[in-house]
Amino acid sequence: MAVFQELRQPVLSLPWGNDTLPLEVLPFLEQFDHIVLWFGNDITGFNAARQLSKKLGYERCSLFRPLTPVPTPMDALRQGKSLSRILKFATRAGHQFIQHFKDLRFEVQSELSLVEQVKGIQFKRFPLLNKLLKGHRRGELTIVTGPTGSGKTTFISELSLDLCIQGVNTLWGSFEIKNVRLMKTMLIQFARKNLATHFAEFDKYADQFEQLPMHFMAFHGQESLKRVIDTMDHAVYVHDISHIIVDNLQFMMGMGQLGDRNRNFDRLTQQDEVVAAFRQFATSKNCHVTLVIHPRKEPNGEALHIGSIFGSAKASQEADNILLLQLVENMKVTTQPKKYIQVAKNRFDGDLGSMLLKFDKDSLSFGSKPSTSKPSTEENIQETIQPNNQLHSEHSEEASDEEL
Numbered sequence: 280m281a282v283f284q285e286l287r288q289p290v291l292s293l294p295w296g297n298d299t300l301p302l303e304v305l306p307f308l309e310q311f312d313h314i315v316l317w318f319g320n321d322i323t324g325f326n327a328a329r330q331l332s333k334k335l336g337y338e339r340c341s342l343f344r345p346l347t348p349v350p351t352p353m354d355a356l357r358q359g360k361s362l363s364r365i366l367k368f369a370t371r372a373g374h375q376f377i378q379h380f381k382d383l384r385f386e387v388q389s390e391l392s393l394v395e396q397v398k399g400i401q402f403k404r405f406p407l408l409n410k411l412l413k414g415h416r417r418g419e420l421t422i423v424t425g426p427t428g429s430g431k432t433t434f435i436s437e438l439s440l441d442l443c444i445q446g447v448n449t450l451w452g453s454f455e456i457k458n459v460r461l462m463k464t465m466l467i468q469f470a471r472k473n474l475a476t477h478f479a480e481f482d483k484y485a486d487q488f489e490q491l492p493m494h495f496m497a498f499h500g501q502e503s504l505k506r507v508i509d510t511m512d513h514a515v516y517v518h519d520i521s522h523i524i525v526d527n528l529q530f531m532m533g534m535g536q537l538g539d540r541n542r543n544f545d546r547l548t549q550q551d552e553v554v555a556a557f558r559q560f561a562t563s564k565n566c567h568v569t570l571v572i573h574p575r576k577e578p579n580g581e582a583l584h585i586g587s588i589f590g591s592a593k594a595s596q597e598a599d600n601i602l603l604l605q606l607v608e609n610m611k612v613t614t615q616p617k618k619y620i621q622v623a624k625n626r627f628d629g630d631l632g633s634m635l636l637k638f639d640k641d642s643l644s645f646g647s648k649p650s651t652s653k654p655s656t657e658e659n660i661q662e663t664i665q666p667n668n669q670l671h672s673e674h675s676e677e678a679s680d681e682e683l
């Protein structure tokens with residue numbers, strides 16, 4: 280109201296957050312030729328403004344780029360600053376397809392100076408992954424592969440849950456496993472206990488889980504790329520989704536489990552098109568897409584590598600991050616192979632290395648538990664492994680950079 284009084288311009292306030300503009304309001308905004316999105320000058324505010332300017336149309340929106348010296352509207356009012364002068368710092372969101380260095384200058388500057396914000400949301404359950412990937416960022420394509428039944432879905436389920444709990448709006452496309460099964464796994468991971476044996480607590484955890492910004496595509500098995508992309512598009516528009524998981528590519532394409540002998544040119548071309556479409560989607564919608572792809576053949580005791588991803592080299596070229604779920608035989612100690620996640624490609628920062636996964640069958644969890652006072656219990660220990668396969672065991676919160 281105070282902003283309106285000073286500016287004498289129509290003002291819309293979003294008291295519950297920048298991403299809470301109800302869709303029904305959008306048609307009312309059609310009448311305005313110019314809209315200033317004043318969401319603050321940090322990366323979060325800028326990303327929210329950029330997302331909304333996509334919905335409203337880049338050409339008619341202005342926003343405050345990160346590091347612009349402007350307070351929030353509330354602070355400006357409190358400090359008695361001239362709002363109309365502040366509005367002059369807003370710059371046009373730009374043309375959708377043409378850019379000049381001056382359009383991105385502040386963003387380049389913030390990449391260099393707001394390092395903590397740029398590296399993205401930190402993984403709470405996988406602290407060692409932060410050392411490698413640095414965090415989870417919008418607009419990237421992550422490809423995950425690993426042998427059949429090695430735990431890819433279980434791991435990605437927990438990873439996405441970890442981010443969703445921190446407010447990352449998430450959309451799951453589970454083409455291989457029915458949503459009920461996936462939700463059951465996720466709910467157990469959320470509760471960190473076996474809810475079949477603690478069934479009395481089901482409602483308590485289900486009520487909390489229901490509040491998470493976690494959505495699921497109602498597809499199962501083969502589905503056309505167009506329908507999937509349309510659904511993703513709709514979800515990004517309506518629910519401001521910033522992380523989409525597709526598990527897995529072969530099932531979505533109706534290829535099931537393929538070995539080398541089944542390879543043929545059409546299928547490889549088709550897969551390349553699908554990968555390119557997801558890549559394009561991640562970039563243009565500024566949404567992180569995690570794609571699970573089976574390896575081209577079972578590793579037969581050998582470690583997987585970037586070339587093990589099924590299909591042509593397209594997938595590994597398009598990906599920003601490649602995660603390999605590796606199995607390491609450890610017959611002296613147990614008949615169960617050890618598992619670790621290897622970061623085999625990392626475009627953001629270039630750090631490569633691996634993180635050992637310890638599976639807790641009750642909670643279906645690989646992640647570390649929240650630390651109490653000191654990370655001294657066995658559960659809090661995550662192990663790292665060097666690319667040369669030397670094993671290290673470190674407290675998850677305290678592992679140093681050199682150890683990775």
Ligand SMILES: Nc1ncnc2c1ncn2[C@@H]1O[C@H](COP(=O)(O)OP(=O)(O)OP(=O)(O)O)[C@@H](O)[C@H]1O
Binds near residue numbers: 426427432
């Ligand atoms: N380290 C582990 N030890 C024992 N069981 C595990 C481990 N990791 C996962 N599991 C279990 O193995 C089963 C298969 O796991 P999951 O579905 O995550 O594997 P996947 O790699 O996604 O399989 P697929 O290749 O069929 O897609 C699940 O029941 C899961 O609980």
